[in-house]
Amino acid sequence: MRPGPSKPPFSIVPEKPRPDFQGLEASSLFCPKCRKAVPVRKRLLLILPEGEKFDYVCSFCSSPIGSKLEKERDQSP
């Protein structure tokens, strides 16, 4: 068994994972604290009889920017 070269002729660089911007539903909102449009995170705030209320918070400073009420689908036939 011959001792091979210490280094391979080329190294395979693993792909960097992409930032998870595509997973965000709301693209970006204006944050008054950051004073610019920022990517937001969606957070479940309340579960109401008429639907679920979500909070949108800034992904940088975590301040609430907006909220949204998502109505549940009508499950009655």
Ligand SMILES: [Zn+2]
């Ligand atoms: Zn912010």
